[in-house]
Amino acid sequence: MLYLLGVFEQVVVSGSFSQAAKALNMAPSSVTRNIDKLENKIKTTLFKRSTRQLILTEDGQYFYQQSIKILEQSRNLLSEMQGNNNTPEGALRISVFETFGNIYLTNLIPDFLKRYPKIELELELELELDNNLVDLNSDNIDIAIRIGTPIDSNLKARHLLTNTTSLVATPEYIKSNPQIKTPQDLKDHNCLIISHERQRTNWYFNSNKTLTKISVTGNLASKGGSPLLNAALQHLGVLLLSDWMVKPYIESKQLEVLLPKWTVTHNENTSGEIYAVYKSAQYLKPQIRAFLDYLAEQLQ
Numbered sequence: 001m002l003y004l005l006g007v008f009e010q011v012v013v014s015g016s017f018s019q020a021a022k023a024l025n026m027a028p029s030s031v032t033r034n035i036d037k038l039e040n041k042i043k044t045t046l047f048k049r050s051t052r053q054l055i056l057t058e059d060g061q062y063f064y065q066q067s068i069k070i071l072e073q074s075r076n077l078l079s080e081m082q083g084n085n086n087t088p089e090g091a092l093r094i095s096v097f098e099t100f101g102n103i104y105l106t107n108l109i110p111d112f113l114k115r116y117p118k119i120e121l122e123l124e125l126e127l128e129l130d131n132n133l134v135d136l137n138s139d140n141i142d143i144a145i146r147i148g149t150p151i152d153s154n155l156k157a158r159h160l161l162t163n164t165t166s167l168v169a170t171p172e173y174i175k176s177n178p179q180i181k182t183p184q185d186l187k188d189h190n191c192l193i194i195s196h197e198r199q200r201t202n203w204y205f206n207s208n209k210t211l212t213k214i215s216v217t218g219n220l221a222s223k224g225g226s227p228l229l230n231a232a233l234q235h236l237g238v239l240l241l242s243d244w245m246v247k248p249y250i251e252s253k254q255l256e257v258l259l260p261k262w263t264v265t266h267n268e269n270t271s272g273e274i275y276a277v278y279k280s281a282q283y284l285k286p287q288i289r290a291f292l293d294y295l296a297e298q299l300q
Contacts, residue, residue, distance in 0.1 A: 002074055004038040005067045007031060008046065012064055013279070014140050016054050023091075023140050088286035089118030096145040098125045099225050099245060100274065104299070105145075112294050119287045142288050144277045157275040158292050160299050164243045167203075167264045168255040173235040180238070180258050183214045190237035191216035192228040194266060203240055206263045213268070240264055 007024065011031065014020040021028040039046055046060035056064060096105055105123065113121060124141070147163060174180070178188050183205040193201045193216065201221075205212040218237050222228050225241050232239035233254060239246070249255040276292055278284075 088290040191218040195221040
C-alpha cells in the first residue's frame, strides 16, 4: 500500500502520469495501472482525467492530504530505524537563471553535496532574464531560483538576495564618448539592453525622490546578462546590470559607475528580488529544506 501511495504522490507532484513515470523511472502504463489499483482498493476515483490536464477530485484532494502524512511518517520511521537521523537523501532538481547559477551555485554545490552526500542533485541553467517561471509540476522541478515572487498562489518563495543594479561603462568608453552628467545624456550613447521582446526599453532613475524615465537604445540586446557584460568590457557601450554581476569589475576598475547619485533600475518600482521558489506542501522533502537552508546560510 505504501508503494501505491508513493506513486500517487509523485503523480500529484508531477501533474501528469508521463512526468511521474520519468521521475519514478517507470513506464507510463505502469503508473496508470498502479493508480487504477489504488482507486480499486479505496473504492474512490482520485483524478478527473482529460487529454489536457490531470485534476484531483474532491475525494482525491482529501486522500492526498492524508496520504502524504502517512508517507512522511513512514519515511521518518524508516530513517530513524536505519540510524540516519533524518539525513536528507534522494533526488533534487534545481532550475536557476544562467548567470546566477554560474556565479553562485556552481561554487556552492560541491560543498553542499559534501555536507549531504546522499542527495543526488540535478541543475538546469536557464537564460536568466527570460524569466518565465518553469512549471514546477510538469517539469518535475523541486526549486526554481528566479527574480521576483511567483504569481501562482500554490507556490512558496524564500528571499535570497536583494537585486540592486549599477550603471557602468569602461574607462576607455567614457573617455572616447560624450560626457554623461545627467540621465538625459544617455540618449546620445550606445546602451546595452536587456531584451524583454518589446520595441522600447526604459531605464528608471531616482535621486532625492526625483523620478526620471529615459528611453534608451543600442546595437546589442540580450535576454541574458553575460553577453552584455562581455560587450561592455570590450568598450561597446553603457550597461545597466545587477551588482552581483558587475561588482568584481568595478572593484578591479575595469568598469566605472556612472551617475552615482542616482539609483537606476530596469523597472519603475523595483529592480527585483531574487527568490527560491518551490511547491507548497505540508511536509517539505528533507532535501528541499536542506538546500533552502543552505542557500540562505551561504548568501546571507
